[in-house]
Amino acid sequence: MVDKKYRIIPEDIKLSRKLDFELLVEWERHRKWILKAAGRMK
Secondary structure, X not given: OEOOOEOOOOOOOOOOHHHHXXXXXXXXXXXXXXXXXXXXXX
């Protein structure tokens, strides 16, 4: 449990190089948005 609200469940997923890249790009975009919203990135 995370903060007694969210449960993290590990899951194995077969990924391709293309899908891996797309997921990483999407994660980076969301990560930057979160940092900017929290005032930790200019």
